[in-house]
Amino acid sequence: MPPVSSVPSATRRVVVLGTGGTIASRLDEHGAATPVDPVGGLLADLGAELGHDLVLESRDLFVKDSSALTPADQALVVRAVQETLAGPDVVGVVVTHGTDTAEETAYLLDLVHDDERPVVLTGAQRPADAPDADGPRNLRDALRVVADPAARGLGVLVVFDGLVLAARGTRKVHTHQTAAFAQPDGGPLGHVADGRLVVDDAPAHRAHLTLDTADLASIRVDIAAVYPGVDGTALQAFATAGARGVVLVATGAGNANPAVVAAVADLTDRGVVVGLTTRVDTGPVWGGYGGGGGGADLVAAGAVPLGTLRAGQGRILLLSLLAALGDPDRVRATLPTYL
Numbered sequence: 001m002p003p004v005s006s007v008p009s010a011t012r013r014v015v016v017l018g019t020g021g022t023i024a025s026r027l028d029e030h031g032a033a034t035p036v037d038p039v040g041g042l043l044a045d046l047g048a049e050l051g052h053d054l055v056l057e058s059r060d061l062f063v064k065d066s067s068a069l070t071p072a073d074q075a076l077v078v079r080a081v082q083e084t085l086a087g088p089d090v091v092g093v094v095v096t097h098g099t100d101t102a103e104e105t106a107y108l109l110d111l112v113h114d115d116e117r118p119v120v121l122t123g124a125q126r127p128a129d130a131p132d133a134d135g136p137r138n139l140r141d142a143l144r145v146v147a148d149p150a151a152r153g154l155g156v157l158v159v160f161d162g163l164v165l166a167a168r169g170t171r172k173v174h175t176h177q178t179a180a181f182a183q184p185d186g187g188p189l190g191h192v193a194d195g196r197l198v199v200d201d202a203p204a205h206r207a208h209l210t211l212d213t214a215d216l217a218s219i220r221v222d223i224a225a226v227y228p229g230v231d232g233t234a235l236q237a238f239a240t241a242g243a244r245g246v247v248l249v250a251t252g253a254g255n256a257n258p259a260v261v262a263a264v265a266d267l268t269d270r271g272v273v274v275g276l277t278t279r280v281d282t283g284p285v286w287g288g289y290g291g292g293g294g295g296a297d298l299v300a301a302g303a304v305p306l307g308t309l310r311a312g313q314g315r316i317l318l319l320s321l322l323a324a325l326g327d328p329d330r331v332r333a334t335l336p337t338y339l
């Protein structure tokens, strides 16, 4: 299954975009996994056939550990997917990606993806030179899913360890096991069985955004944690550093304390949008608690509940809405329609 660089225009193509991650990593002289492989090499090593009248084409965007991605890198991935889908002969796109931040890139792609053709992210938990590397299976599954007509209309997907997950709500749930991803508040959307996509669940409604990818790299959105004794220092510091949005990772159903509520009110006055999520693994946040520091107080101070989104994807939603809409009041008012 070698990469093909130029194909006749009548040919239908599946394009694989490489970005690095463990799937592209080998152990260095110190035994540390380091991304080095171009994606074309991964495809050649796979040696499989798509089994359709499809031609594979590959392109490396960069070769990085996904923990080191910058907003500019993420914007580059978005542009590359959009440019690739401008080709009418393209059936779908696979993005190979590190698992650490795949949930962010997948959700960002999903928010701007207004096309029936599938975009699939995959990766690996074990380096390419591990004897039991999981990358080849994941990449093979991703190719099969993207080439499957049943994937049309499902949006951006994460295909990993046999699961097919909708981008929104998908999170990395284990640091090293090959079953690295789940949709803890729903899903999975489907699975891969005998090399075929099986859709188990109806895809959730998806709302799209139109934005200038350059803004993704210039708008600052931070994440602040809540814990016993926390005050407003981090929130204020982020606002002073130029943040236009901050995701507050609260406790429980979305609670903090009076000092944090005061800081949220101040940030709201300064035009900073505060999104409210939780450090709890599953369940939605809601403004059910009062007493000066509860979720009801945070919402009254201007914080916007992020539903079941956790910090990484909540940050992507704030960033994307700020890029698309600009005005903080419009962002606050519009955000719930994306949950």
Ligand SMILES: NC(=O)C[C@H](N)C(=O)O
Pocket (backbone or CB within 6 Å): 020, 021, 022, 023, 064, 065, 066, 067, 097, 098, 099, 100, 101, 123, 124, 125, 126
């Ligand atoms: N499994 C992985 O891909 C983890 C790696 N640190 C990355 O995100 O690039």
